Amino acid sequence: MTVKMEASAGKLAHNTLLTYGIIIAIVGIYLTYLNTLTGIAVFSFFGGIGAIAALWWGSDTIKHLCSYGLGTGVPSAGMIAFGAGAIAMIAGTKFGLASPIVVLILAAVIGAVIGYVANNIINMKIPVMITSLIELAIVGAMTMLGFAAMCTGSFQFNGLVIGGMSLSMEPAAHAAAGGAQTFMVTVIPEFAGSLIGGAALAVIFFLGAMALQHPFNACLGPNEQQDRTLMLALEVGFLSMIVVAVMSYVFLDMISATVGLAVALIGWFYTYKKYIELSKRDAYAWLDSKPILEVGGDQ
């Protein structure tokens, strides 16, 4: 037995959001490949833009799923999205240039299985359960891949697990009498200083999960408006992107990381301003706080 609760119909149809979300996420992640083509890493921030597009679409999906009584609160949907997405994202990055597409497909399959389990084995019987969990798993995987690409400049497994290279020099052969000593130089990849090897991916995991679960959780209620919820999704998306940009200073050069940080800060400032405007529009009354009035000495 499920009761459909009213969530705002909204000006943008869900399928429009879905289409834009997937396309911008995939294109954004692929644009980070310009790093490899041009040799400079300034295009990394496109990964963050792709991740925010996925979050923007995902917060609308969460609205559709959670308008049925799940009984567990909105944040649980964000958690399952990223739990499933993390598995798909890491396993999918093994496929070289095709990685973003493979991640999308793997996430969809995992989401379908989890959706089937929730709907048919656990007997939730919610009409949108399977499609919503497919979408959410894709959102989780795309957000993590986008932020990971922004952080390291690469969406491929080797870029995510190799933090740096160190050279090891060993004498190759006994020096011939009077001859020059020859050395064999081998390049040893260092794994502990990478995004996955250093477990920095766990930070991205929770940054994304919070950004996904927060918008509808904060805006739900009788007066929920789609444009306000989606603006909040963009705002928290950029807020997460700021943290990812700061993390990217470890992996990218100074200029590229600063470009990412600047884009994130400008985006956050703009969306925050917009969100406050929309909140003022929807609020019954808006009272700006004022400093405490100074009471004169003789009163």
Next chain:
Amino acid sequence: MSALGGKASGGEGINPTGSVVGIIILIVSIAATYALGFSIIPLIGIIIGGALIGFGVHFVPVGGAPAAMGQAPGIATGVAMLAAGAGLAGLFGGAWAYETTGGDFLVAIVGGAVGGGLMMAITSLMVNATYVFAMGIPAASGKVDKDPITGDTFPEYKSQGTEGHGLPFISFFGGVIGGLIAGLGGTLIYIELLNVYSTGLPVIMQADAAAIQPLAVSLAGIFAIGFFLVNAVLAAYNITGTIEGPHDPKFKRVPRAIIGCAVASAFCGFISMLLLFNTGM
């Protein structure tokens, strides 16, 4: 209680068709793992771990928003949050024990169980201290008249119009048991994945086993968190909101969650094994 106040869904009983299809997915996942040339023992461990998480979560007394207002018994937060807290505390404890003992399987999973149980015991104790001394409400269950362990009676203490309040002993006990089982399950998944990756990754990446160890630990950890959250949320969906502990009538739904979590873990476990599949890239 949903966020929007919609009716909680999900009746009692098992859906036979769904469960049979689920078990087929489970068997296909195991067969596919075997067909790709991986050992199926770790996958079985992951499935058992997932089922244990799904089972353990049902013991945890979850009160949700009504509990925060003193209108329902339990800890005042959602299932996913509590289970993640207990499970991750257990996972860290188990991972530390595994590292410190140099790979003692038994000590590690017991360490994980103790970590999860300890986290729930501390949480339950402090929650009850807050209820009794800060909110001034006694512990009383609304689902049963008598505590099955201590024999304390509840109706005299239950306020009218509530489903009970506070955290009775049986709920406290359930919380600790739930933390133990969920922590054990989480650690089991972590150790199985760690063993798979620390032997498999050096081969596929042609690197030194010692150099790759931090990567194996991180990968196993992130995957274990992913598995844990998937299983905990599936169990939460089964509970649909609040549960008082093992004495709650909703506890009878537990077989569904065990089947569901086992199926989901089997499939996710198969995907996590794909990381060791040589794609040549």
